[in-house]
Amino acid sequence: MNSITGDLAVMPVTDVLQWAELCGKTGTLLVVNDNVEKRVHLRRGKVLFVSSSKTGERLGEFLQRSGRVDIERIRAALIEARNMNITFTQRLVGMRYVSPSGLGNAVAENAKEILLDVARWNRGRFEFSEGQLPPDVAEGPVSLDNEPILDAVIIQLTRDRSGSLKRNVAFFVSGSQRP
Numbered sequence: 448m449n450s451i452t453g454d455l456a457v458m459p460v461t462d463v464l465q466w467a468e469l470c471g472k473t474g475t476l477l478v479v480n481d482n483v484e485k486r487v488h489l490r491r492g493k494v495l496f497v498s499s500s501k502t503g504e505r506l507g508e509f510l511q512r513s514g515r516v517d518i519e520r521i522r523a524a525l526i527e528a529r530n531m532n533i534t535f536t537q538r539l540v541g542m543r544y545v546s547p548s549g550l551g552n553a554v555a556e557n558a559k560e561i562l563l564d565v566a567r568w569n570r571g572r573f574e575f576s577e578g579q580l581p582p583d584v585a586e587g588p589v590s591l592d593n594e595p596i597l598d599a600v601i602i603q604l605t606r607d608r609s610g611s612l613k614r615n616v617a618f619f620v621s622g623s624q625r626p
Contacts, residue, residue, distance in 0.1 A: 460566055
C-alpha cells in the first residue's frame, strides 16, 4: 500500500485533496491535530465519506444536535449495529429512524462541517493511504456528492478571508470550474 505523509503547516489538507482528485486516488486521508482525528475516504479522487473523532462531529451526535434522531434511538441503533456486525448507518435506515435520503442529507451536512473545520487547520499532520477502502465505507448506504459539499466549504472559506485561509480557497477554485 502506498502512502504519503506530511505536516499541515507545509501542505494544507486542501492541497492534499486537490492532489488526490487530480491523480484520481482511492484511499483514506487521515488528518490529526492534537487528539482529534478526521478521515476522508476517497474513491477515484472524489470524497466518498468523512468521519471525525471530535466531540459534536460524530454522526450520531450530529443527528441528535440537528434534531433528526433522538439520543435513545441513536443508542439503540449503535448497540444493534454492533450486535449485528453492520454499520451504524445501515441500522439507522433498517430501524427506520431515518430514510436513506434523509441520512444522505445529514451525512452531507456533517461532512461539510468536518471538511470546513479541517480546512481551517494550519497545524497537525496527515497521512494518505492509497488502496482499498474500509468495507463499511465502500458498502455503506451513503456516499457523498462531491460538488455541493466542496462548494459550501469554498463559500465559507471565502467568507472567512483570514490570511492563512486565502491559500486554501485558491486550491478549490483552481482545481475546478467553480467561479
